[in-house]
Amino acid sequence: MTQEFQSFDDRVLGMLATLAPAEQRIARFFIDQKQAALLNSAAQIAQTAGTSDATVVRTARALGFESLATLRAALLAELTGTPSPGARLERTLAETGSHAGDALRHVVAMHERALDVLQREEFAASFERCVDMLAGAARRHVFGIGPSGAMADYASLQFNRIGLPTNAISTSGVALADRLLWIGKGDAVLVMAYAPLYREVDILLEHANRHGVPVILISDDLGPLVADKVAEVLPVPRGNAGHLAMHGGTLVLIEALIVALAAKDRTAAIDSLDQLSQLRGAIDKAWSKRGTRKRK
Numbered sequence: 001m002t003q004e005f006q007s008f009d010d011r012v013l014g015m016l017a018t019l020a021p022a023e024q025r026i027a028r029f030f031i032d033q034k035q036a037a038l039l040n041s042a043a044q045i046a047q048t049a050g051t052s053d054a055t056v057v058r059t060a061r062a063l064g065f066e067s068l069a070t071l072r073a074a075l076l077a078e079l080t081g082t083p084s085p086g087a088r089l090e091r092t093l094a095e096t097g098s099h100a101g102d103a104l105r106h107v108v109a110m111h112e113r114a115l116d117v118l119q120r121e122e123f124a125a126s127f128e129r130c131v132d133m134l135a136g137a138a139r140r141h142v143f144g145i146g147p148s149g150a151m152a153d154y155a156s157l158q159f160n161r162i163g164l165p166t167n168a169i170s171t172s173g174v175a176l177a178d179r180l181l182w183i184g185k186g187d188a189v190l191v192m193a194y195a196p197l198y199r200e201v202d203i204l205l206e207h208a209n210r211h212g213v214p215v216i217l218i219s220d221d222l223g224p225l226v227a228d229k230v231a232e233v234l235p236v237p238r239g240n241a242g243h244l245a246m247h248g249g250t251l252v253l254i255e256a257l258i259v260a261l262a263a264k265d266r267t268a269a270i271d272s273l274d275q276l277s278q279l280r281g282a283i284d285k286a287w288s289k290r291g292t293r294k295r296k
Helices: 008-018 021-032 034-039 042-049 053-062 068-079 085-096 100-118 121-136 147-161 173-180 199-210 223-229 248-264 266-283
Strands: 140-143 166-169 188-192 215-218 232-234
Touching: 008 021, 008 068, 021 034, 021 042, 021 053, 021 100, 034 042, 034 068, 034 223, 042 053, 053 068, 085 100, 100 121, 100 248, 121 188, 121 215, 121 232, 121 248, 140 147, 147 166, 147 188, 147 248, 147 266, 166 173, 173 199, 188 199, 199 215, 199 223, 215 223, 248 266
Parallel strands: 140 166, 140 188, 188 215, 215 232
Antiparallel strands: none
């Protein structure tokens, strides 16, 4: 019989009903803004949540932690833990059950929570700064490995289509060294990476910093470990900690970046897409007729 796993989120949500309203606001802050909970002081957390620093400390104790520092230690330990993919799936299936409808509702609920984070004022402010950084760069580089590698390829393709020269860096190991040579002064790097801090990510951040290249990090757990090496962090949730990672929120963010960057220079974006259509037509004269049924 396997021991039941209780994540940080499960622990907090399980005690939410026992807390006073002000404490509930802080408890939800601990769940929804983990990076801020780890990096900010009790006074800063209180100001953001609209309560007092004493309430922040009291909430940590009400949740069963000796202090705010103890809560942070538990949160960081969970965020930097690396359960196997099989263990993650097992925990997810334990929550969803065997019915397809239950799985659908569970996944949709996870993504709704992620989208709620993306719509918050502080996230929107960080998003605008990131768009300015990417739009103002001479070249863009999008890094990701594993599932994030596919998203890096997608983001790079779409950025290029709207006239923004972009390289996808989706390789690992020593092959990454060749890709890092692409990064130079005046560029910007968009990174999708998660704890633990892999050697590839560490080297990428060091290389970018050495060349004065700003880095934007998309991550729900790595931010506190590399806060001094990145210009902005976009903390997109990927579902419950210790469970199967879900990337829908990240894809929504990428597509928001595409639209926002196109809006920065509409004429250039439209001209680039028009050129794409012309090149398609030059390659395949029947391109415009694709998808239509031939008449007899």
